Amino acid sequence: MKVGVFLLALLWEARSQPARRPNIVLLMADDLGVGDPGCYGNKTLRTPNIDRLADAGVKLTQHLAASPLCTPSRAAFMTGRYPIRLGMATHFRVGVYLFSASSGGLPTSEVTFAKLLRNQGYSTALIGKWHLGLNCHNTTDFCHHPVRHGFDYFYGLPVTNLRDCKPGEGTVFSMAYKTMVFFPLQFLGVALFTLAVLRFLRLIRVPLGIFIGLFLLVGLILALFLCFLHYFRPLNCFLMRNYEISQQPMSYENLTQRLTLEATGFIRRNAEKPFLLFLSYIHVHTALFASKDFANKSLHGPYGDAVEEMDWSVGQVLNVLHELGLANDTLVYFTSDQGAHVEEVTPKGQMHGGSNGIYKGGKANNWEGGIRIPGILWWPGRIQAGLEIDEPTSNMDIFPTVAKLAGAPLPQDRVIDGRDLMPLIQGELQHSDHEFLFHYCNAYLNAVRWHPPNSKSIWKILYFTPKFNPEGANGCFSTHLCFCFGDYITHHDPPLMFDVSRDPQERDPLTPTTEPRFHEILRTMQEAADNHTRSLREVPNQLSPWNIVWKPWLQLCCPSTTSLLSCECDREKQGQRISN
Ligand SMILES: *[C@@H]1O[C@H](CO)[C@@H](O)[C@H](O)[C@H]1NC(C)=O
Ligand SMILES: *[C@@H]1O[C@H](CO)[C@@H](O)[C@H](O)[C@H]1NC(C)=O
Ligand SMILES: *[C@@H]1O[C@H](CO)[C@@H](O)[C@H](O)[C@H]1NC(C)=O
Ligand SMILES: *[C@@H]1O[C@H](CO)[C@@H](O)[C@H](O)[C@H]1NC(C)=O
Ligand SMILES: *[C@@H]1O[C@H](CO)[C@@H](O)[C@H](O)[C@H]1NC(C)=O
Ligand SMILES: *[C@@H]1O[C@H](CO)[C@@H](O)[C@H](O)[C@H]1NC(C)=O
Numbered sequence: 001m002k003v004g005v006f007l008l009a010l011l012w013e014a015r016s017q018p019a020r021r022p023n024i025v026l027l028m029a030d031d032l033g034v035g036d037p038g039c040y041g042n043k044t045l046r047t048p049n050i051d052r053l054a055d056a057g058v059k060l061t062q063h064l065a066a067s068p069l070c071t072p073s074r075a076a077f078m079t080g081r082y083p084i085r086l087g088m089a090t091h092f093r094v095g096v097y098l099f100s101a102s103s104g105g106l107p108t109s110e111v112t113f114a115k116l117l118r119n120q121g122y123s124t125a126l127i128g129k130w131h132l133g134l135n136c137h138n139t140t141d142f143c144h145h146p147v148r149h150g151f152d153y154f155y156g157l158p159v160t161n162l163r164d165c166k167p168g169e170g171t172v173f174s175m176a177y178k179t180m181v182f183f184p185l186q187f188l189g190v191a192l193f194t195l196a197v198l199r200f201l202r203l204i205r206v207p208l209g210i211f212i213g214l215f216l217l218v219g220l221i222l223a224l225f226l227c228f229l230h231y232f233r234p235l236n237c238f239l240m241r242n243y244e245i246s247q248q249p250m251s252y253e254n255l256t257q258r259l260t261l262e263a264t265g266f267i268r269r270n271a272e273k274p275f276l277l278f279l280s281y282i283h284v285h286t287a288l289f290a291s292k293d294f295a296n297k298s299l300h301g302p303y304g305d306a307v308e309e310m311d312w313s314v315g316q317v318l319n320v321l322h323e324l325g326l327a328n329d330t331l332v333y334f335t336s337d338q339g340a341h342v343e344e345v346t347p348k349g350q351m352h353g354g355s356n357g358i359y360k361g362g363k364a365n366n367w368e369g370g371i372r373i374p375g376i377l378w379w380p381g382r383i384q385a386g387l388e389i390d391e392p393t394s395n396m397d398i399f400p401t402v403a404k405l406a407g408a409p410l411p412q413d414r415v416i417d418g419r420d421l422m423p424l425i426q427g428e429l430q431h432s433d434h435e436f437l438f439h440y441c442n443a444y445l446n447a448v449r450w451h452p453p454n455s456k457s458i459w460k461i462l463y464f465t466p467k468f469n470p471e472g473a474n475g476c477f478s479t480h481l482c483f484c485f486g487d488y489i490t491h492h493d494p495p496l497m498f499d500v501s502r503d504p505q506e507r508d509p510l511t512p513t514t515e516p517r518f519h520e521i522l523r524t525m526q527e528a529a530d531n532h533t534r535s536l537r538e539v540p541n542q543l544s545p546w547n548i549v550w551k552p553w554l555q556l557c558c559p560s561t562t563s564l565l566s567c568e569c570d571r572e573k574q575g576q577r578i579s580n
Pocket of ligand 6: 524525527528531
């Protein structure tokens, strides 16, 4: 009798508790190169915790970012779709958001994995960098905010880390702005002055009102611009907790420690129910920073210090999972949003960008160095330890992978470009599901990759390549970043072709002589590209000039209690108390 009741109780328990869906922890570095982690071959940077993930999990060695730039790559990561489908790819020069007060962003009509998992009962949090927009029309609509995209909780940086966010460092952005705004304005001023002189000499006739109006306009734009530069740091570099600003300007002091504490706090609070944590590091984008325990400790200057501090943070997250007995129930993914920014060298010659290992190029171009990223998946008991997979995979694959694990059906009304990774990782598939991958430079189709079924070859064609400079360099040092149009690129017709399975460094372009099937391969790849292009729909451009400029009326401000006219506050101490 007693046994019967016990069995019934067990049965009831089993029925009311469906197989536990795994927790999902996604760790993303910013601008970390595939040549940086120890487990990807670096002998001098110390990343014991990332290596620990790889030792006990699977290491992807042909893991590809959907774009070599932050904003589009992250948009694709969140949605499992090519950035061009989302309107998150531009034909213009600037392909990312630079301002917290611009109006573009990930459209709310898009479905992120966070939305899918929240609908499945997951607790969801984004800690760290977002970079996918904030507001549309006013300072309170928060139409692109992480909470609108499926995260229950957001703590972090709405835009991105920039050199200009760190006192005493900022020149990169201000310089670019100077050439784009300041110099044209100066020109305009000189032109107006000349006209005024001509009018004074009665050589031309223009009503006085028009002159005064034009002068005032130029003066106003100039004043706004100077104000903006002066206030850039507080206006753009701030931390938010959900919809509230928690620190403006953001302080770098113990920043990684604070993010880590938020992340581990979130895990502790949700140990009893399934959760999704996206820990999106501010490391290792410039401005580089590290706390006292890590500063000046690595063999690679401030860059190495930043990587090693981030690695420490990865270790803290793993430790908490083990401590709470959640390791076997948690899938952990580690990656970077794109290749290392090789042009990040200080005027004194110190490397502030990472290493892309043996690969050519880096961030902002589609040589392998720009898009090959670390990709590690860890799930003790479910993923075989120490596995290495060299099949093409994409950061868009996380979307369908975690959706499936959470039991969420994929949206049927749109194209999903990612593929479920589990069959490949668990050995049910030997060959990647990605027969073709399309590599965009902003909105320009730059390259195509083809991994034919039943073949080891991985063909890659490039329609154009950036003009590296100076001669013989591995990047575009004069512009600090490669661009994808005009005089900045070389077109190739026929496209350059490589078999990256044999020539991962893309050194020897194939020709009809060295590859007898050259034209046949090219035809198939061109057809696939045409098919892909036909599948695209016209969508609003979220990165149009109008959508990326600074709009004063969208500027968030945490009013200072001590000084009028300034945005400055620090609610961090208070916040930490709440979240612990
Ligand atoms: C901000 O914009 C939203 C959406 O357009 C609107 O509903 C809301 O009323 C606006 N808020 C203010 C304060 O204007
Ligand atoms: C940063 O962390 C160190 C060591 O934990 C601590 O001594 C220091 O007070 C912290 N600084 C701030 C501003 O919290
Ligand atoms: C690290 O070295 C730099 C340059 O030598 C120095 O300015 C800084 O104070 C050092 N930081 C620490 C925490 O030792
Ligand atoms: C290791 O990383 C550092 C910092 O990015 C880099 O300078 C070095 O070349 C890398 N080593 C290898 C073998 O890639
Ligand atoms: C986790 O899974 C492994 C392998 O299946 C097993 O040996 C270990 O005991 C499990 N740990 C816990 C805490 O359940
Ligand atoms: C392109 O699309 C057509 C029609 O759907 C299909 O028959 C063909 O196999 C596709 N080509 C490639 C290379 O995928």
